[in-house]
Amino acid sequence: MMKGSDSHADQPSAPSGDRILDQFFPEARAKLIDLAAILDRIDRYGGAEDYRLRAFHRAMEEVSRPGGADRARRVLECFSDPTTKPADKPVTPVATGAWAGERKR
């Protein structure tokens, strides 16, 4: 249940930045801590370094960059294949979530 300065726990009031913060802060906080724990886990198991993590760190920079209210789009673009030519054959058998770069052609 939402907690905040106004009495909007039962009835939706007009949307505002403060109200959105009230509603989503717990979720955002939990997701950020989970994210940190995942990166810690990778480190504790000896670390890893590949195109997925590189895209991930670029995306984190986009999350931190203010302005435009278009962070979700920018994050999605960090993981996306930016090329325009169709592939001759499937480059990777399944999507991994991040573009692997020009390879395995």
Place this chain on the structure above:
Amino acid sequence: MRYIEPHGHMVSRTTDDYLAMVTAGCRAVCEPAFWAGFDRKSADGFYDYFCQLTDYEPKRAARFGLPHYSWLCLNPKESEDLELAEDVLALIPEFLERPNVLGIGEIGLNKNTRNEITVLERHVDLAASRGELILVHTPHLEDKLKGTRLILDVLDADRRIDPGRVIIDHVEEHTAPLVLDRGYWAGITLYPESKCTPSRAVDMLEMYGRERMWLNCACDWGVSDPLAVPKTALEMRRRGLSEDAIEGVLFHNPARFLQQCARFAIP
């Protein structure tokens, strides 16, 4: 609250799901042809599947008073085999006459290959030559942006295609504007593990407008929720949308798109 589920793979769901959907206010369900989870070995496998989509599944839904519609195609995941694709494409016209068929779908791309594009063009040609509606699947994850651009290029290249009769599904924040700016309809898929949450779906309605958007659950054999659409109404209320506006998106929008097919009756 009434809603239409415009994209659910009911063949992979239990009968209990039909009961739950009807109880939640579902007035019609639409089922695009999709990948079975394994590659089918021959066109005969597709023949049986099209019978299931146009005969058996509508009967299962009818037990709950729920109108069931379907879309037909060979899905992009099985489009690498051009010979099989031709065999399946030859089967489709006879099924297009069946009373619950809405058009061609879900066609599109998966790994953005030349063969997939060839098969996509063949489906678009079939739809255009018969005046059928089109439902398009866009690739997942890193392939979505490029795939969406390639799909839009194929559709735009065919002068017979009216963008108002095509819906591009599984849009996200980086592809929704591309689709809407060119006049196509956009579908937002609510899927727990990938694609989009209810909050992001409502964000997109706020950012890109509600005029040519629908929401769907795309429930299938994966971790998915057949009630994702009615559950999203809660988030819409929190953002201050009226009951009329909610029903506008969840019921009237899909009805407005689908009634362009003469075989669709507003439930």
